Amino acid sequence: MTGSYDLLVVGGGINGVGIARDAAGRGLSVLLCESNDLASATSSASSKLVHGGLRYLERYEFRLVAESLAEREVLLRCAPHIVRPMRFVMPHVRELRPAWMVRAGLFLYDYLARRQTLQGSRRVDLRVAPYGAGLKAGFKLGFVYSDCWVDDARLVILNARAASDRGAQIATRTTCTAATRVAGGWRATLRTTDGRESEVGARAIVNVCGPWARSFLTQAVRQPTTFNLKLVQGSHIVVPRLYEGEHAFILQNDDRRVVFVYPYEGRFTLIGTTDIELSGPPAPCQASVAEIDYLCRAANRYFVRHLEVGDVVWSYCGIRPLFDDGSSNPSDITRDYVLRADGSASEAPVLSVFGGKITTYRRLAERALEKLAPWFPALPGPWTGTVPLPGGGVGDSEARYAGLPRELLADLLRRHGASIGEVLGDARSVADLGVHLGADLYAREVDHFIRREWARTGEDVLWRRTKCGLHLTALERQQVDHYVRQRVH
Ligand SMILES: Cc1cc2nc3c(=O)[nH]c(=O)nc-3n(C[C@H](O)[C@H](O)[C@H](O)COP(=O)(O)OP(=O)(O)OC[C@H]3O[C@@H](n4cnc5c(N)ncnc54)[C@H](O)[C@@H]3O)c2cc1C
Numbered sequence: 001m002t003g004s005y006d007l008l009v010v011g012g013g014i015n016g017v018g019i020a021r022d023a024a025g026r027g028l029s030v031l032l033c034e035s036n037d038l039a040s041a042t043s044s045a046s047s048k049l050v051h052g053g054l055r056y057l058e059r060y061e062f063r064l065v066a067e068s069l070a071e072r073e074v075l076l077r078c079a080p081h082i083v084r085p086m087r088f089v090m091p092h093v094r095e096l097r098p099a100w101m102v103r104a105g106l107f108l109y110d111y112l113a114r115r116q117t118l119q120g121s122r123r124v125d126l127r128v129a130p131y132g133a134g135l136k137a138g139f140k141l142g143f144v145y146s147d148c149w150v151d152d153a154r155l156v157i158l159n160a161r162a163a164s165d166r167g168a169q170i171a172t173r174t175t176c177t178a179a180t181r182v183a184g185g186w187r188a189t190l191r192t193t194d195g196r197e198s199e200v201g202a203r204a205i206v207n208v209c210g211p212w213a214r215s216f217l218t219q220a221v222r223q224p225t226t227f228n229l230k231l232v233q234g235s236h237i238v239v240p241r242l243y244e245g246e247h248a249f250i251l252q253n254d255d256r257r258v259v260f261v262y263p264y265e266g267r268f269t270l271i272g273t274t275d276i277e278l279s280g281p282p283a284p285c286q287a288s289v290a291e292i293d294y295l296c297r298a299a300n301r302y303f304v305r306h307l308e309v310g311d312v313v314w315s316y317c318g319i320r321p322l323f324d325d326g327s328s329n330p331s332d333i334t335r336d337y338v339l340r341a342d343g344s345a346s347e348a349p350v351l352s353v354f355g356g357k358i359t360t361y362r363r364l365a366e367r368a369l370e371k372l373a374p375w376f377p378a379l380p381g382p383w384t385g386t387v388p389l390p391g392g393g394v395g396d397s398e399a400r401y402a403g404l405p406r407e408l409l410a411d412l413l414r415r416h417g418a419s420i421g422e423v424l425g426d427a428r429s430v431a432d433l434g435v436h437l438g439a440d441l442y443a444r445e446v447d448h449f450i451r452r453e454w455a456r457t458g459e460d461v462l463w464r465r466t467k468c469g470l471h472l473t474a475l476e477r478q479q480v481d482h483y484v485r486q487r488v489h
Helices: 014-025 054-059 062-078 099-111 152-165 210-220 289-300 361-375 406-424 443-452 458-465 474-488
Strands: 004-010 030-033 083-091 122-125 141-150 169-171 174-182 185-192 197-207 229-240 248-252 258-264 268-272 314-323 337-344 347-355 436-438
Touching: 004 014, 004 174, 004 185, 014 030, 014 152, 014 361, 030 152, 030 174, 054 062, 054 099, 062 083, 062 099, 062 141, 062 361, 099 141, 152 169, 152 458, 174 197, 174 210, 174 347, 185 347, 197 210, 197 361, 210 229, 210 314, 210 347, 229 289, 258 289, 268 289, 337 361, 347 361, 406 443, 436 443, 436 474, 443 458, 443 474, 458 474
Parallel strands: 004 030, 004 197, 030 169, 083 248, 197 347
Antiparallel strands: 083 141, 122 141, 174 185, 185 197, 229 268, 229 314, 248 258, 258 268, 314 347, 337 347
């Protein structure tokens, strides 16, 4: 990697790619570097909800909730293939929150932002279908409201694609190890995973390193800061399907936290999450037995089917990079974001992102560009609110591929939407899709992930470009890895 750019975006999670896309669309030259794969850290380990955050109302976070609620409709419009409405059912437990409090919260939730497509909230009788399915007999009253589900990792990939389509360079497996201010900008050192080093120039740096944002700022950029991050681990478990229906549950727990439960990848149910504050530096994490046990107990309080640790078919763990607002309880730390620009009229800026949610990434990117505007005076205004992400527009592809099995086509459309033609090209039947790698995964799609979506390993394909990892045997997963490595080298 060489050359000189307007922006060097460091970090390929949702906030990095969101900023890269927005900036490239405003005409800036952008280089984004990511140490590993896109979305390999927090942005593929979320609860995958585009949500206002009902719970944040209890902490009076009205700004964050209103912004998040409004973003649901925006993201539904821009990426309907990977974002979908979901109805959430909260079984009422009088001892945990009185009904008037839940109703007041849901009233605010319905009216804090304009709703165009999402249904409002209402009371439901859990003794009749469909919302009582799978629940223990004692639950009579419930409340149902709307939020959205998103394929978090694909949201990252699609933003990277959109940035690249507008001219941004996306360098995965490339770490920014150091950056120094020089006349008129920055000189940054980049190192690829195979050890090659290069230097690039940039007028501004955007530090979107998620859990590493503070250490990048203080160690690689040597910019002192008083801002701190709290790192809070959260885990999810996936179990065989617990109940019938496409709705989700929000379960109140006796520690005042809530746990989400929803149908996942057809045959499964996803349950999450936990809040464990970490004291050391960020490192790859795994769901602990205690977290799995906590999530099973939360579900067991409500569902007829009893869950045990042995029922878990997959789990994942992520680290929330939360802006340290002084709260001592990890569940109470704000989920809002803070942007900080260090620099002056004569000094090139480094803009750092602390905190944030998947839900608010697009607005965060707009605010990041507002913060950078003094250094880029002719910058055009915001544009991402109405422009579809790749695959989010209208396509006629479904009819073209009617010769493929219905289930397979549905899965491909869920991943690629209107861009399905880019993946399938002239293929008309399964025989045209190349080697069958297991479940609904064929060589033609994997080749697309390598060619257009920066996939370099089996893991990139199995757990981030798709969730086929859940549906393949261990041997099939190895074969996918082998296939990808052969194609890449
Ligand atoms: C358990 C859990 C549940 C969540 N649920 C939700 C939810 O349902 N809805 C929601 O809206 N939000 C949710 N979130 C929050 C959301 O996932 C995060 O706020 C968001 O993913 C953070 O994105 P990011 O881009 O800031 O960080 P990351 O995704 O962590 O990206 C930072 C990237 O920077 C890279 N990097 C670090 N240092 C360097 C360097 N020196 N050079 C190059 N690259 C570097 C890392 O490899 C990493 O990929 C959840 C989070 C967790 C952990």
